[in-house]
Amino acid sequence: MNTYNLLKISLKALRKNTFRTFLTMLGIIIGVASVIAMLSIGQGSKDSIESSISELGSNLIMVFPGAQRMGGVNLGSGTSRPLEIGDVEAIEENCTLLEGVTPVAMAQAQLIAGSSNWSSSVYGAYANYFDIRALDIKSGSRFSQSDVNRAAKVCLIGTTVVEELFGEYADPVGQSIRINKVPFKIVGVLEEKGAGMRGEDQDDVVIAPFSTVQRRLLGSTTVQQIFASAKSEDVSEAATEEIEAVLMKQLRVSSADEAFNIRTMSELSNMLSSTSDTMVTLLAGVAGISLIVGGIGIMNIMFVTVTERTREIGLRMAVGAKSKNILLQFLTEAVVISITGGIIGALLGIGVSVGFGNLMGWPVTITPFSIILAFGFSTLIGMFFGWYPARKAANMIPITALRYE
Numbered sequence: 001m002n003t004y005n006l007l008k009i010s011l012k013a014l015r016k017n018t019f020r021t022f023l024t025m026l027g028i029i030i031g032v033a034s035v036i037a038m039l040s041i042g043q044g045s046k047d048s049i050e051s052s053i054s055e056l057g058s059n060l061i062m063v064f065p066g067a068q069r070m071g072g073v074n075l076g077s078g079t080s081r082p083l084e085i086g087d088v089e090a091i092e093e094n095c096t097l098l099e100g101v102t103p104v105a106m107a108q109a110q111l112i113a114g115s116s117n118w119s120s121s122v123y124g125a126y127a128n129y130f131d132i133r134a135l136d137i138k139s140g141s142r143f144s145q146s147d148v149n150r151a152a153k154v155c156l157i158g159t160t161v162v163e164e165l166f167g168e169y170a171d172p173v174g175q176s177i178r179i180n181k182v183p184f185k186i187v188g189v190l191e192e193k194g195a196g197m198r199g200e201d202q203d204d205v206v207i208a209p210f211s212t213v214q215r216r217l218l219g220s221t222t223v224q225q226i227f228a229s230a231k232s233e234d235v236s237e238a239a240t241e242e243i244e245a246v247l248m249k250q251l252r253v254s255s256a257d258e259a260f261n262i263r264t265m266s267e268l269s270n271m272l273s274s275t276s277d278t279m280v281t282l283l284a285g286v287a288g289i290s291l292i293v294g295g296i297g298i299m300n301i302m303f304v305t306v307t308e309r310t311r312e313i314g315l316r317m318a319v320g321a322k323s324k325n326i327l328l329q330f331l332t333e334a335v336v337i338s339i340t341g342g343i344i345g346a347l348l349g350i351g352v353s354v355g356f357g358n359l360m361g362w363p364v365t366i367t368p369f370s371i372i373l374a375f376g377f378s379t380l381i382g383m384f385f386g387w388y389p390a391r392k393a394a395n396m397i398p399i400t401a402l403r404y405e
Contacts (some may be wrong), residue, residue: 065261111206121204165177302338
């Protein structure tokens with residue numbers, strides 16, 4: 001019996017019980033749609049995380065003082081002293097694998113422009129901070145290192161600050177704002193970056209010269225963070241080791257664990273990617289269970305079908321049909337159910353993924369791999385669970401089958 005005849009006979013048999021066939025497919029449809037939707041949502045989240053890390057700068061290295069906290073109480077730094085400008089200069093002089101390094105000072109401040117006011121984060125840094133953080137300028141220009149050296153009262157602001165203080169389509173370059181009552185001239189507006197990895201608004205920010213923020217806003221000489229950029233992502237680990245060695249010498253400590261913390265984007269990327277992969281695998285596994293349930297449904301219905309068509313099987317065998325032909329006929333029916341259910345499920349899964357992404361505003365990435373995986377798995381499920389009922393039909397004794405009532 002050729003393939004065409006097998007398909008023709010199988011489709012004819014399935015059409016006799018259209019509603020039951022659809023109900024049998026339903027488990028496969030739901031399973032395939034669930035796998036595709038879960039993988040798409042998981043992959044979209046992973047791509048979003050990788051994009052956020054890339055926007056921060058893939059070569060970024062961050063140094064934090066080793067302050068310890070317990071129950072909300074600061075227990076003090078693990079170093080003999082806090083980080084200082086001298087430590088930044090030592091890193092600049094002795095680390096050969098860095099493209100640039102800058103100290104960072106941070107403050108939460110009240111911004112006032114005319115009758116409008118807004119609370120925002122203010123960052124103080126060197127002029128190369130924009131290159132290290134891969135920040136683009138929408139309008140105006142950056143401040144210079146000369147502005148840092150003379151503690152100039154200039155700043156760049158994010159688009160959220162622009163909207164809150166000046167209006168959505170305003171260009172405030174050249175205007176002044178007061179930061180904690182200190183007047184600053186706006187020299188530039190940062191390109192929009194959107195939400196960060198933790199959901200924070202990356203556009204709700206003010207960036208000013210490091211020395212200005214230190215003296216005018218914080219009244220401090222310490223460095224809260226150090227940002228550096230490795231020459232390439234490949235040498236990030238070696239550059240981190242260089243920074244660690246320099247700081248241990250500067251701070252006169254034998255271990256970096258309590259003195260300071262160093263984090264790299266590659267380290268963060270690997271950690272988050274591992275978490276995302278685990279989440280995607282878990283989601284796909286949960287969705288795959290419904291495929292197995294659908295396969296069990298196929299097996300149950302095929303058993304019923306074999307029982308109902310016992311006399312038909314006996315008659316076919318009596319007129320010369322071989323056991324192999326009977327086996328292939330019922331196995332083809334099971335595979336047709338699973339393939340058809342797989343196609344419908346794939347279309348439904350794509351539709352659900354796109355609709356869910358648009359409705360919830362979540363990132364969704366539909367990959368050919370997820371469709372092939374779900375569709376291929378559904379076909380194998382049909383073959384696996386359809387084999388035993390088909391084998392039972394093929395092993396019937398013609399005389400006994402013909403006598404079946």
